[in-house]
Amino acid sequence: MTVLVVNSGSSSLKYAVVNPDTGEFLADGIIEQIGSAQVPDHDAALRAAFDELAAEGLRLDTLGLVAVGHRVVHGGKTFYRPTLIDGELIAKVKELSPLAPLHNPPALLGIDVARRLLPDLPHVAVFDTAFFHNLPESAATYAIDREVAERWGIRRYGFHGTSHEYVSQQAAAFLGRPYDSLNQIVLHLGNGASASAIAGGRPVDTSMGLTPMEGLVMGTRSGDIDPGIIMYLRRSAGMGVEEIDTMLNRRSGVRGLGGENDFRKLHARIESGDQDAQLAYDVYIHRLRKYVGAYLAVLGHTDVISFTAGVGENDAAVRRDALAGLSGLGIEIDEALNAEGGHETRTISTPDSPVTVLVVPTNEELAIARASAALAAR
Numbered sequence: 291m292t293v294l295v296v297n298s299g300s301s302s303l304k305y306a307v308v309n310p311d312t313g314e315f316l317a318d319g320i321i322e323q324i325g326s327a328q329v330p331d332h333d334a335a336l337r338a339a340f341d342e343l344a345a346e347g348l349r350l351d352t353l354g355l356v357a358v359g360h361r362v363v364h365g366g367k368t369f370y371r372p373t374l375i376d377g378e379l380i381a382k383v384k385e386l387s388p389l390a391p392l393h394n395p396p397a398l399l400g401i402d403v404a405r406r407l408l409p410d411l412p413h414v415a416v417f418d419t420a421f422f423h424n425l426p427e428s429a430a431t432y433a434i435d436r437e438v439a440e441r442w443g444i445r446r447y448g449f450h451g452t453s454h455e456y457v458s459q460q461a462a463a464f465l466g467r468p469y470d471s472l473n474q475i476v477l478h479l480g481n482g483a484s485a486s487a488i489a490g491g492r493p494v495d496t497s498m499g500l501t502p503m504e505g506l507v508m509g510t511r512s513g514d515i516d517p518g519i520i521m522y523l524r525r526s527a528g529m530g531v532e533e534i535d536t537m538l539n540r541r542s543g544v545r546g547l548g549g550e551n552d553f554r555k556l557h558a559r560i561e562s563g564d565q566d567a568q569l570a571y572d573v574y575i576h577r578l579r580k581y582v583g584a585y586l587a588v589l590g591h592t593d594v595i596s597f598t599a600g601v602g603e604n605d606a607a608v609r610r611d612a613l614a615g616l617s618g619l620g621i622e623i624d625e626a627l628n629a630e631g632g633h634e635t636r637t638i639s640t641p642d643s644p645v646t647v648l649v650v651p652t653n654e655e656l657a658i659a660r661a662s663a664a665l666a667a668r
């Protein structure tokens with residue numbers, strides 16, 4: 291039994307064929323440059339993915355597919371659990387598109403072509419916002435005019451929820467502790483980056499907000515800024531909304547400051563003496579430390595801090611610098627353990643550290659496959 295997982299973005303489509311029981315990946319890949327001559331649209335992208343599967347000797351009709359799981363970024367207030375896709379869901383996700391203009395429309399394109407090419411399978415939407423659906427009102431509410439917020443659905447939704455949930459559950463399993471007995475901080479540091487605070491199994495805060503722009507400094511996104519900057523740029527620099535949006539989403543973050551969003555290249559620049567790259571790194575680390583401190587205060591105490599995603603899993607310097615000098619707060623990293631690589635969940639704190647610090651490889655595809663198979667079996 292397998293699930294086809296589809297993560298459809300504007301210019302790329304990621305796919306995986308996953309056994310939800312064993313966690314085995316029979317295949318996975320990414321079709322890039324959607325919109326080019328070779329891959330004109332999402333239909334061509336999914337067909338190209340099927341061609342790649344065929345080239346590996348995998349035939350769709352003999353894979354034992356029980357469902358297709360789709361990653362959908364924004365579920366708004368409406369969707370907070372994996373949901374079977376039908377016309378009504380598609381219409382509602384479309385309505386939510388203004389909240390995630392870069393993410394929801396391409397997900398809908400992926401859903402549309404997958405349903406046409408695989409009409410006999412149940413298709414399931416798994417929402418990035420779902421895990422944070424029940425944030426305490428104090429954390430979910432922006433202190434702005436209530437009527438405006440109501441009218442326009444402005445609140446903290448949070449993103450990367452599938453990853454924060456998966457990683458925090460993996461951490462509990464790794465430690466052999468009941469999920470609801472632990473306070474946890476999860477630092478999901480990929481190209482997009484977000485932090486979450488989880489109290490006894492319940493998410494109580496997360497750094498992304500109405501959109502995936504808030505919070506930590508990211509590969510190309512600014513994270514937190516003074517909202518006054520936007521008005522200032524509108525009024526005084528004469529910049530348009532689209533221009534500001536593009537700047538904050540694509541030309542900010544570590545790339546905007548240091549010229550690179552890939553941390554391997556950023557480190558290389560720093561080593562060659564590039565001051566801009568050094569500043570980008572310092573700003574990134576400073577913001578990360580601020581969130582760790584904030585979430586320690588929100589939680590009162592934490593049992594676990596987990597690093598995950600591309601940077602969190604691979605960049606020992608980021609992990610070291612994010613938590614350096616915090617022994618007064620009960621956090622002691624073991625330099626040698628931290629420097630070791632690996633692809634499994636592992637401890638990087640000292641045996642005596644009151645807070646256990648882990649590296650936990652995330653696996654959103656497996657989480658989506660499991661959720662989709664469970665729903666399809668009902």
Ligand code: ADP
Pocket residue numbers: 479480481482509551552553554599600601604605
């Ligand atoms: P996405 O948000 O696109 O899913 P990932 O979680 O795959 O991102 O993270 C991608 C980022 O991870 C890259 O841009 C790069 O900065 C970082 N990364 C990947 N491998 C390494 C590595 N070995 N060392 C440092 N950073 C890495």
